[in-house]
Amino acid sequence: MNKIKYVSVFILVGLTVWYLFIKPNDYVITFKSNTSPGTLFKGVEDWNLANQKSDSFNFTVINKKHFEFYTEHIEIDSLLLQVKWNFKGINDSVSMVKVGLLEREHSLYNRITAPFFNTKFKEKSIQLIQDFKNGLDFQLKNKFKVKIVGIDTLPELQYAYIKIDSVPLKLKAKKMLENNTNLLTFLTKHNLKEGNFPFLLVEAWNLEEDIISFRYCFPILKKDSLPFNEIIKYDKIKPKPALKAIYNGNYRTSDRSWFGLYQYSKKHQIKIAEPIEFFYNNPFNGGDELKWVSETYMSILE
Template sequence: MLNKKKIVVGLLFLFSVLTIWYLLIKKSDYCITFKEKTASGTIFQGIQEWTVAQQVSNNEVYSILEKKNFDYIKQEMKRGKTQMEYTWEMKSVNDSVTEVIVGIKDLNHSFYNRITAPFLNTNFKKEQILKITNFKKGLEKHLENFRVKIDGEGKSEEIFVAYINLKSVLQEKAQNMIGNDAIITGYLQNNNIKITGKPYVEIENWDLDNETLVYNYCFPIDKSTKIINDANVKFKTIPTQKGLKATYYGNFRTSDRAWFALLDYAKKHDIKLKNKPLEHFLANPFNGGNELEWKTEIIIPYDVE
């Protein structure tokens, strides 16, 4: 009899603790979880792009409260009197699948939502399910536009290049290259310097927290070329790089999706990499055609220090 009382008291205590945690301590009112066959960074970028679209289409104002490592982002959303917090956590399941956990909190009606969400199909619950479902559909549509193949260990060739140094946020790398393309190609043409291969992008600095890049937009040329000084165009040898390699098929604007795939792979296999991808673009986007046939080879070198 005494043992039964202890069991009952124990269960009541456990229930009380769980109730207090759920109603007063738990960070979110409602959680939605799903999986996608892509890298965590790709989903992270998708969240930010989706946020911009939401601001335009639904008159919602988003601000980022915290973000880190391309696998966590916390946002606040305001729309009229509505104030919400969205906490997105991306967890790598394996080399190709990421689990997404979305924690949702209504800052004005949190207690009510916590009580009703497990039992009732409230407007809050229906609206959040629809919102995240629409995000998921948009993400999956985006994933149809490119492919990433992890090749494993790879090695680039030593190459002599003419280059210009550029800076931009991660999302505007390709647009910035296109905007400055005439500077370097015009210089090479005006000085009768022949391009001997497809262009490269050499990342010198990738600030993951601020999502900014410093990089060289490079064109291979003959090493014996006579150098003519220029304020913008410089020359160098890019040495052989050994590291993890991926092949990306898709528009060059989103080639960073391969970077994220390599980072996830390296994290899963305990491989240390420098945040300095080297991209070799093997198709000419100015020729048009099917973007899924545009090929880019990417190596992120090992961090051996």
């Protein structure tokens, strides 16, 4: 009995020391979300910028790994918080978010009081993460939707394109619009255009730097001879197995479908190529953005 007592006391003391002095966070908040880790990661970045712009808080990035974790300092209401976000996919459509919060100057006090009292640190931490979750839930319900189809076949077609190198991912829609007139004018002049739907073919995606190089493309009629242009080039897509996702929403954030396929491939251990995305609505026509449709394919590599 004495041995059991001593072991129990030893374990209790050890847990107490770990909780008060070793545990990396003063307080931890977890929740689930019906989206991919990539969308959550991007959501934190967008949320930070929006709050800093509105003077709600200031933030400084400490370190990050795309789609996995994001660690930052947030200055809010005289508190300096270290906030570490961890994102983990549970299945093809649900992710777990774990947020660790730490206030170094009052860490011991926060750890002692957190289980029993609603201190300023605890209340502000809960409010902060709830604010993020409320905004995320609103976006997922009202601004965009992603549906993972699974394995499909990339369609065969011939196309003309303009190559766009090394641009931030958030500017992809802007760069497409900037090149739209030149490409369409050329294709119309030479009676080459087939269909009304452009697409984007990513040649390189630097995940850590958030930069892409891509081709902005339009399908063209199959002809033996094609007119020369210094900027506009031609190529073909051959049919092949690919992962497919359907996106509804503004095309500025259609890369959320890329993130969904990235998570799907990781979950199912499928090697994939860079995304190809087809756009089926004209943004200039406006309308309900949730009715805008794009389809994203990522070819399956052997």
